[in-house]
Amino acid sequence: MGQDISPPPLSLYIHIPFCLSKCGYCSFFSLPFSKQSLAQYCSYLHKEKALYRQQLSSPLHSLYFGGGSPALLASEQINGICSGLVFENNAEITIEINPIQLNAQFLSALKTTPVNRLSLGMQSMNAAELKWLDRRHTAAQMQDRIKLCREFGYDNISLDLIYGLPGSNVDTLRYNLDALLALQPEHVSCYLLSLDEDSTRYPEADTLPDEDNQFAQYELIRSTLKAHGFHHYEISNFALKDKTSHHNLAYWNSNNYLALGASAAGWMAPIRYQNAANLAEYYRCVEAGELYPNQSICTKQRMIEDYLMMGLRRIDGIDVKDFKQRFGRDIDTLYAERIRHLVGLGMLKRDKDTLSLTEAALFVSNSVIAELIL
Numbered sequence: 001m002g003q004d005i006s007p008p009p010l011s012l013y014i015h016i017p018f019c020l021s022k023c024g025y026c027s028f029f030s031l032p033f034s035k036q037s038l039a040q041y042c043s044y045l046h047k048e049k050a051l052y053r054q055q056l057s058s059p060l061h062s063l064y065f066g067g068g069s070p071a072l073l074a075s076e077q078i079n080g081i082c083s084g085l086v087f088e089n090n091a092e093i094t095i096e097i098n099p100i101q102l103n104a105q106f107l108s109a110l111k112t113t114p115v116n117r118l119s120l121g122m123q124s125m126n127a128a129e130l131k132w133l134d135r136r137h138t139a140a141q142m143q144d145r146i147k148l149c150r151e152f153g154y155d156n157i158s159l160d161l162i163y164g165l166p167g168s169n170v171d172t173l174r175y176n177l178d179a180l181l182a183l184q185p186e187h188v189s190c191y192l193l194s195l196d197e198d199s200t201r202y203p204e205a206d207t208l209p210d211e212d213n214q215f216a217q218y219e220l221i222r223s224t225l226k227a228h229g230f231h232h233y234e235i236s237n238f239a240l241k242d243k244t245s246h247h248n249l250a251y252w253n254s255n256n257y258l259a260l261g262a263s264a265a266g267w268m269a270p271i272r273y274q275n276a277a278n279l280a281e282y283y284r285c286v287e288a289g290e291l292y293p294n295q296s297i298c299t300k301q302r303m304i305e306d307y308l309m310m311g312l313r314r315i316d317g318i319d320v321k322d323f324k325q326r327f328g329r330d331i332d333t334l335y336a337e338r339i340r341h342l343v344g345l346g347m348l349k350r351d352k353d354t355l356s357l358t359e360a361a362l363f364v365s366n367s368v369i370a371e372l373i374l
């Protein structure tokens, strides 16, 4: 394993599963919000945090409040969760926010917390699409709400955009992208809509655009955002200079991250674990003092595969020297045949120090990566 004597960076993910209402396209674990349930949940987060006291004595590289709807947390609850944590200088601390919750009162309370990056679930700037997505904010509100965030000093704002909605095409998407760019975010995450069987919109799955249309939309996103100065640094993510998501890069770089809260999944090499997606079971595990529930201890081969699966999502790909340092193996020897085959097909690029997907492989990345490692 690595020769580096400094400890590997540690990140922390906190999951808040409560939502104001359930969006029809969503298949995440989410529960109806009430102040009492959230307060009880926070008391378990504190107990769970205490279980990982030793691990959390390392300074955190990043902290991410995700959900669900973590902006339902009161500022006192955020500060309570952050208390006792140690942060690296310039640690990135993100919270996901449903735009419907953004107002001066919310932001002034948020300013009392260490949160320094906002990830806004904008999803679309088209009224009909927002309605279909069951989002309760309107496109017209976005400009003023982002302006308000700026007035409160937030200079690192990410916007989520969902593409591939029913009835969408490059023209409807172009409108969305123009409207998004007018909001001047520092970071954009673009997700292709997929409807899982347990989402209430699943019966509409056959109204989604076909693959050619989806691909054309993805290409339009890439070309438009790049033309406006965004660095395409991960399959679905774009950032202005120095505004990449440190937290998500921890995932893609296979760095360690603890995850607290129901359904949260963590990686503390060589342990992969996941808390129960069920409040009663999650509370039971915390009460029982279980560390790393539902864990699997990964073999070196599994760690290599996970590293490739995550690392190849980065547009720069994986650093072959880092691979050798982590695993003591030469990637060109380990995957010689498959790399040669995929390079020949124009799906992988092997530069001096890196192995990466080609542009042609980005939209079909899952199949290409599977072909490499499986």
Ligand code: SF4
Pocket: 018, 019, 020, 021, 022, 023, 026, 027, 028, 030, 067, 068, 069, 098
């Ligand atoms: S999409 Fe987000 S806000 Fe909507 S139900 Fe799912 S987790 Fe909650």
